[in-house]
Amino acid sequence: MNYPALLSFVCGFASLSLEILWVRLYSFAKLSTPAAFGFVLLAYLLGIALGAHGGARACRRAPGDARLWYYSIVALLLSALTSLALPALFGWMTANGLQNPILDILTIAVASSALAFVFPIAHHLGTRQLLERQGHRFALVYTSNVTGAALGPLVTGYILLEHLSLQQSFLVISIAQLAAAIFFALAIRGTPRRMAMAGAGVALAGVVALSGAGLDPHVLVQNLNQTGERATKVIENRHGIITLFEGKNGDDAVYGGNVYDGRTNLSPERNTNGLQRPLLMAALQPQPRRVLMVGLSIGTWLALVNEFPGVEQVDVVEINPGYLSAAQAYPLQARALKDPRVNVVVDDARRWLRHQPERRYDLIIMNTTWHWRSSISLLLSTEFLQLMKSHMTLGAVLSFNATGSGDAFLTASKVFAHAYRYGNFVYAADFDFRGRKDTVASRDLYRGLRLFDKPLFASPSTTIDRFLLQPFITLDTAQRAYERPFEVITDHNMITEFKYGRTLY
Known part of the structure; x- marks a missing residue:
């Protein structure tokens, strides 16, 4: 089996899946403001750049393939952990008024950096042998990454978010990374160190699964509600997030994408x-x-x-x-x-x-x-x-x-x-x-x-x-009664969203 190509596939799949989830999380926190997507993309790409730079340095300094595989497995374990910890941290910061663009950029960048660290290592491992076939092996590793990157948004956007909550979707991607780390630890000539790492991965997977089972599946959404109240009902699907809040005399309020959408009165x-x-x-x-x-x-x-x-x-x-x-x-x-x-x-x-x-x-x-x-x-x-x-x-x-x-x-x-x-x-x-x-x-x-x-x-x-x-x-x-001349909205200028739209901070 071409393990470097498989590693590259896992990186592409998990990385793009997490990006989709972070866009959903951050957009909800920012009331579906259009600039939210660009902000997440900026922060995510920054993390990818930093992580890839670190991976390139590791390739230059590592004494051999064994050490690079060790680095890759550790990075997968860290990414699995941060896939749950960082969204929870972001929710806590937002709920407590710690809304700062620098903090948010750092949080999202860290979330993407661990998988980006692995990507150059996968290329290095996949192309350093058999010099006469380097182009072929490079193509396999790269194609695997692109395939994973294409499947990630499809699976996450059309399946996970349609049938699971945002919290549960983060959990699934976290467990997938843990499973990959355990697989590679056992498959790549299982040394005692890697066996220990596999055991640690199994233990961590158990902790993750148990913690996820005990959590409210909508905990991230509940922490980010702009009303500051707990929603009586949360409906999540691939189209968005709907929250219902109890009102007096049955006059409940409905919010779509974390903004007011109507009442039942x-x-x-x-x-x-x-x-x-x-x-x-x-x-x-x-x-x-x-x-x-x-x-x-x-x-x-x-x-x-x-x-x-x-x-x-x-x-x-x-x-x-x-x-x-x-x-x-x-x-x-x-x-x-x-x-x-x-x-x-x-x-x-x-x-x-x-x-x-x-x-x-x-x-x-x-x-x-x-x-x-x-x-x-x-x-x-x-x-x-x-x-x-x-x-x-x-x-x-x-x-x-x-x-x-x-x-x-x-x-x-x-x-x-x-x-x-x-x-x-x-x-x-x-x-x-x-x-x-x-x-x-x-x-x-x-x-x-x-x-x-x-x-x-x-x-x-x-x-x-x-x-x-x-x-x-x-x-x-x-x-x-207005301070500026009104302008005509078209499909192309989108002025109410960007030129005169709501700011993120």
Whole structure:
């Protein structure tokens, strides 16, 4: 067996797997800020450079292959240990307010350096013999590393993170490195020293397995929750991390990627989650036969939309199936999902709509997340709003949560003839719909709204007046209140994520 090539494969597989896990961990801690990926890449590559430099020095100074194999096995054992210890340390530092870029770079760099130390050794061991075939042996070692590096993200990103928690995924990669260290210690002419190292590896594997079995599988996520509270439920899959927090009177909060995503409240009187925003769509389009919702969240808005007069079909496009699971814990939201008029599609909205060119909607409600989060430009850009417009019927209205972004407001105004802000929502159409908001008809419609056969609004109540008297804000008014000129968002400039996005520190 070509042991150096196998060693190179293990390095590539484990290194890229750990990088995927560190991106998930750090991005969650930094609230899905786009710059998080680049920061992890910088720190990880720095660790690889330092580790590879150390491995090259070891190759020059080692008296023979036996010593290099010893170094490699020790490095694998250290990497297995740091694969668990450093994420826990990072979580502890973040939870205790020790958020410093230098500390974080050092933590991530150390995590990648041990495996990088092994990589030049694997090349050295694989090519120093049989001089006439060095090119062939070098190719085997290098190809093995590339193969491992390709398989690592696939296995980790599509299998481990889909079926295991982040904590458990780190544990699996740690155990894989321990197993590799034990294998090489026994396979490479087992000397007493290597046998002792194999025994140490077995003991360490036992400790790792036992410690992992006793831990909360979501301990890393719980330590990094931005609320500082313990989530009552955590849903982790390859699409992201969803956390649920208990609220008063059943008004639970849902967070996606460690940022607020909605609440379970369905009472306009309590209105802890801005229900006036989706409800306004019922007044602006009194008879919406077909409705499109982009983003489900916990399903609260879906429960309201189902009760709009005239609704015959609701298509919901949600990229993360974890929200469907989360909604099942809440009777009203779960009931809304079971409505025969509701068609839930788990897919990317842009891709799905491009494959459904014939579909047209009277209402489109985009339950968008914060305008500075990673990839949000794909939902706020001119290109996406134009795609939405192509799926709207004559007289249709679109709404989305701009989360305070004037750039998103301006972008909508460039695509539609009329765009106005109501709270932090932008409403857009090719006709002036403002006259439909505060009318006798809209008040009667609100009074007639029911939620599963019960009146939605209390009687008597001033809530309807408060909702309908809240004014629309024009683009000019919003611009005068802002310190810089608004700019149009495109798929290419991604200005809400980078140019005007949230900083890491």
